[in-house]
Amino acid sequence: MKFIADLHIHSKYSRATAKNLDFENIHIAAQKKGISVIATGDFTHPAWFSEIKEKCNPLENGLFKLKDSILRHADQQVPPVCQKGLQFILSCEISNIYKKNGKVRKNHNIVFLPDMQSAERFNRKMERIGNIRSDGRPVLGLDARDLLEIVLETSETAFLIPAHIWTPWFSIFGSKSGFDALEECFEDLTPHIFALETGLSSDPEMNWRVSNLKGLTLVSNSDAHSMEKIAREANLFDTELSFSGIRSALMDKKRSLFKGTFEFFPEEGKYHLDGHRKCGVRLKPEETQKYQGLCPKCGKPLTLGVLHRISELADLNEGKRPDGAIPFYRLLPLSEILSEVLEVGPASKKVKAAQDKIIKKYGPELTILHELPLKSLEGIDIPLFKEALRRVRNYEIFIQPGYDGEFGTVRIFTDYERRKLLGQRDLFALKEAEKATLNME
Ligand SMILES: [Zn+2]
Ligand SMILES: [Zn+2]
Known part of the structure; x- marks a missing residue:
């Protein structure tokens, strides 16, 4: 079955999100966008976790659906042509901040679980590590490799996707506190990573230039903090509509079940080029080189954007489409x-x-x-x-x-x-x- 999924959003319990991001509104907004599966987001947050239990029913397929009475009411605000139903996938984003190989590392990771029992177990473990109550996207002093280990121990089918992998401050390859290769981050557990989120400021074509990413499925999600932003990036599946269907499509090396992504124009993203916002300085990677990475106005190090960072790690020629590359479509x-x-x-x-x-x-x-x-x-x-x-x-x-x-x-x-x-x-x-x-x- 063909369907579109947005696998990374946040609830009203994450910092800097819209106060009306609740299940009813997500249900309405997602259907108007044309999404069939959406992340619950934030399941580590106790209040949001209670809302999941209160408002959703688990389905046989490892996904969740709004309870009938709530659904009927919410659907009154969805035009009939858009009422195709919506299912939720249990997910959360963890902000990992830790020291490794002599440097402070900061990266975000999205966790997916197949049932509430696993989520309860996972939340108990997170609770012992840090504060999961103050932010729907908890900040934990936990090595990303160790987070992955916990995910894998929690359930046989649980999986983890590194989030917006190129953003400068909080991502696995970010210019400020990232790594140069997946293996540096996930070590022995690297084979358990089969998908990466490219983020708004990069698109698959840019990622094809990095051979370290070969064979990994490049997903795109909205990371929405408000209803309007839901599905600004999304994934096209042609597989069984279920938790395991989604997981196997992402793992599928033959690329027949994952049909591609809807992308922001990467230039539209917040961190595409280099520069200093306060100084009004915006530079292309070549120009930044000319200034030796320092702002021509204030003299401090520039924030190196995604294009710059990809060029640093790129070892393949631009514009070369690798075998088995998944199609993508840029949308406004x-x-x-x-x-x-x-x-x-x-x-x-x-x-x-x-x-x-x-x-x-x-x-x-x-x-x-x-x-x-x-x-x-x-x-x-x-x-x-x-x-x-x-x-x-x-x-x-x-x-x-x-x-x-x-x-x-x-x-x-x-x-x-x-x-x-x-x-x-x-x-x-x-x-x-x-x-x-x-x-x-
Ligand atoms: Zn994030
Ligand atoms: Zn400056």
């Missing part, structure tokens, strides 16, 4: 497309209303972005939307890349193109003005 969220088309913020009421209208008529967001034939949008009464979607699908967009914690920004049309497409005449002056600004960048 519907809210961002509408924000550009309507010339208002992506979180504005106007965008939300348009988004709801489109979803109600054409189905879940990912279906619209990825596969809806453009000709079926012929009659849509939002000018430029169809053309905007066409451009996004063909990657005909302009991006100012993100750096040092600042998201990249995307534009689909220049002002000139917008007016032209909307049928205004005599645009010579505007075109000249725009040329001047584009040249300045």
